[in-house]
Amino acid sequence: MDLVTSYYSDLDTYKNKNESFLNSITFNKKELTEKNMINEINKTNFINDELLEANGELNTRSKLVLQITEQQNEIANNTFTLTENILSKLKRKEILSFRDKISAFNIKIRIKLGFVDYYRIVDAFNMKIYNNKDDFGKEYDECLSKLKKILSEVKISLEEFELLFRLKKESNLEFHQDKIKTLDEVKKDLETDFPDDLKEFKNPLKKLINSLESW
Incomplete structure (x- = not known):
């Protein structure tokens, strides 16, 4: 806007x-x-x-x-x-606008992986992006291995899946900001003064960001 x-x-x-x-x-x-x-x-x-x-x-x-x-x-x-x-x-x-097709594809993945493993996959990609890391944490190895096996059925690599994941995230953020921000960048944003009608959200947001780093 x-x-x-x-x-x-x-x-x-x-x-x-x-x-x-x-x-x-x-x-x-x-x-x-x-x-x-x-x-x-x-x-x-x-x-x-x-x-x-x-x-x-x-x-x-x-x-x-x-x-x-x-x-x-x-x-x-x-x-x-x-x-x-x-x-x-x-x-x-x-x-x-291809995000709706990516969403449909992700639903298929969620059905095949199961609820828990699918959201561990989502968490793995989110943490990699938000922390600006090159690799996933070791704790995600098992669910990523399952994902690779499922993706191989349609000849999609893990790297290609990550690109699709990022594309959908870019689409979701299109009307809010120009790029995906790291946790450090978001922390800096939280240091700014909030409008009076939004001040009550500042502390909960800080705690949310801190939890993403500690969990």
Whole structure:
């Protein structure tokens, strides 16, 4: 939601800049007609000073047109970048929409593994991710061995299963935060002041995080 709000904010900024540039074009039609060198230079007898003044005016106008063109080009490029970011975000959401199929697959795994072993598997992957570890704890060896055997039936490796697990977690977190946070990062977040209507949740959350480290 914050990202979408940011996109709208950027778009409004570009629109306002564009409007501001357009409003800054204050050409005086009468003045331009009187000093239109292209159409009038062959019809009017200019003295030297008048020619210099008219040439200076034309030079000023040319610079202004060039400046406006460059500014408009910058706005266009920013708009293109914003559009690309939005399309990338939509494509990401399309990919993350596979989470319902991952959920269906996980139900199959849970049936085959049994309730206890399945949730030990979930715990194993959660702890590996939240603690930013490269390997699983030894206490999960038995249930992971069972999982490998089941996955081999459909030629899915443990590494591929972990990727699917992470993809589903990314999808679940899509509307809450940009990335999966480690326990240390969450601890830092808990040091910030909570709004008055949420302060009562701070201590229970601290205890929850501490329990994830100690269990």
